[in-house]
Amino acid sequence: MLTVVIFGAGNLASHLYTAFASSQDVEVIQVYNRSVSNLQFFENKVPTTTSLKEILPADVYLISVSDDAIQEVISSISSFDGIIAHTSGSVPLSNLAKRNAVFYPLQTFSKTQEVDFSTIPICIESEHKEDLKTLFQLGKTISSKVFQISTAQRKTLHLAAVFACNFTNQLYRIAEEICEKENIPFETLHALILETARKATKDSPKNVQTGPAKRGDQKTINTHLSQLDSSDLKEIYTLLTKSIQKEHGSKL
């Protein structure tokens, strides 16, 4: 049985607590937060504290506070014996503690929505083999996907995620705006959006590309460009069309 103390009381901290609570192989023995305000969620579920002096001994300390506060929290408990793992995608492996580590679930979390951790990849990092083993074991209690990812790789993943998540979402927004102008319910595109995402996770996105850019259908491309009245959108259309054509060897 692994014992865990969670630091922080935000979205990720509470989702992690809930996920661990349903596992037989791990016990969250305490939740720490600087202020008492956000600790309500944990009351009557697990002992809580706002004092760093009261932290219980544990196998793993999960530092799930805001990125800016991570170093400060780690330095204040750096002499502790357990693994001290932060849960951030963009903060490097610390060098402040004895057993620095990362335990980063790669997903967007909102407070109100339930999370199924079982499919969420957990990215772990440590310089110690034994600790990697423990983090792997801890990750496996809530997810089927645990990956060893270095700080450099996490930095790259963060960049890739901007393309796969933020930029993708902006394309959805553009599609929604295009629909709104013609009084078309955006709902007509929902099934397509979900299926496009599903397909890209079942095969390489390269293999499932379709559409006018892929098949070099210049007539349709010209029609689409003439339908767009914003120069920004024309530019995005042209650039992404070129990107697809470069990928698939069509003529530019």
Add this chain to the structure above:
Amino acid sequence: MLTVVIFGAGNLASHLYTAFASSQDVEVIQVYNRSVSNLQFFENKVPTTTSLKEILPADVYLISVSDDAIQEVISSISSFDGIIAHTSGSVPLSNLAKRNAVFYPLQTFSKTQEVDFSTIPICIESEHKEDLKTLFQLGKTISSKVFQISTAQRKTLHLAAVFACNFTNQLYRIAEEICEKENIPFETLHALILETARKATKDSPKNVQTGPAKRGDQKTINTHLSQLDSSDLKEIYTLLTKSIQKEHGSKL
């Protein structure tokens, strides 16, 4: 009970047949295809023919042939009494038949994968109120989402779908390439991709945007740009970041 004759034997034709076959309120009484080769799928399920002279009387003729062949097929049966509806997203409402119509399921179909029509929007069009009613009824036998969409709207939808599907898929591909360079399994992004798509169909994509562009985090944006070694990718990053910032009123 509505009677239907399907023209064509491709992906969409076979998926439509399968969907209608499980409904009590519609009967596919015949499938026509120019050549016998693709009709195997329908053998022993429904009468087939390769002769336009043998077409049975039906309430609706669904023309599910390639875009280029639609007009030819419609003109050859233009005197028929039923509704003559093509199933294409990019071909205008015909003016060749007596009762021209469109019955367009907005989704990407592959031959090998099963399709759950219940969530796929069916876009219907006709100049006749009674025929719209029939097409609505027909659509409802297989899907919970039937929309009346004009030819002009369908043209706009096709453009919007390029952003929501083809361009989005290219961003997935770029994310995959970024991962590959650092030996990161693309699988680490799967959950994020699916969740981003899911979120955008539960709320407006505008309301669920996150990331450095949205929060005006110029430091992270600069870091990301320095991580990209291709000028094409830098350009796409810059353009989509600007697009998000314009949308959310951050400074450019």
